[in-house]
Amino acid sequence: MLGLGGARKRTAFTQTHDCLYELIRWLADARRRSEPTLAEGEAAFEAIWQERGPIEHAFRDDYRRLAARLVAALIRAGAGRRFRESEPLAIDLPNGRVLVEPNELAELSDGSVVVRRVRTGQKRSDEYDRLEYTLYQLAAQARFGGAVVVQALHLTDETAEAVTITAAKVGHRRTKSDEMLGRIAAGWFPPEVDAVTCPRCPHFFICAATPQGNLVVA
Ligand code: SF4
Known part of the structure; x- marks a missing residue:
């Protein structure tokens, strides 16, 4: 507008x-x-x-x-691995399909598959509580079964480690992801009005967060 x-x-x-x-x-x-x-x-x-x-x-x-x-x-960080062509990995949930595009897919000498997410920064304190890691886990298991390891590579720290998330958290986030898919399919995107962040948002002037009243363009 x-x-x-x-x-x-x-x-x-x-x-x-x-x-x-x-x-x-x-x-x-x-x-x-x-x-x-x-x-x-x-x-x-x-x-x-x-x-x-x-x-x-x-x-x-x-x-x-x-x-x-x-x-x-x-x-x-790639030394000693046999890399495969990276492919989107699907998670089929009741409300739809999520596709995860891993940064790297590799095979180790024992035949196990490593699906790796690469970040340029440092590992954050709540790193593996972010939804994307659970989606990596779910997608890797759906595609490769038990013989798969999800790894996170943090370039600034120069660390590569297995992502560990409890079964309870994975289950909870799976349910949450399915609910999100359901809301997306239903077109349900309610505004989350916040007095600090909304005025900096590029959608502010066309969002329901806009205060009531006429808009006058000078
Ligand atoms: S203005 Fe932006 S941040 Fe605020 S509710 Fe609308 S879309 Fe969300």
Whole structure:
């Protein structure tokens, strides 16, 4: 109505972050044929960086150094694995289907499958309480059964570990996800009005959160 943009404001940090996720996609494809070396990974990242990175920014060298460290961590974390082509994994719930697109799918030497979620940042204190990890668990088990491990790779910490979530929490979040699907299918999106966050939301002027009264465009 007012021509307001809803896009996230791009910063040097988010551009760096986007470059790293582009490299993760490049790696998922390249690893199906061979294991890229650090030099190959760096060269691929440099091409992405020149195209999409914050190359005009005053602190570009600092961002590039940070990125180089994370690129090296990402390449090292792939050592010794046989990567498979990543495929969307389905979870069929009573109210619909959820598709999880894992960052990495690999096989270990004992034949077990590892489904890995990669994050560029540090592990947060409530990391595995986030819904996406439960969806990873449910989707991995639905596709591969018991011989699957869901791992989280946190590049800033340089840690890769198995995701542990109790059966009770998985069951609760499964039910919650199904309820969410039901609400989406029914078109039920009630506004959650909040005096602090709503005025910063790009939908504010067309949302039911807007205060009553006429809108006058000067
Ligand atoms: S303005 Fe509407 S859509 Fe935006 S946060 Fe508030 S309730 Fe949600």
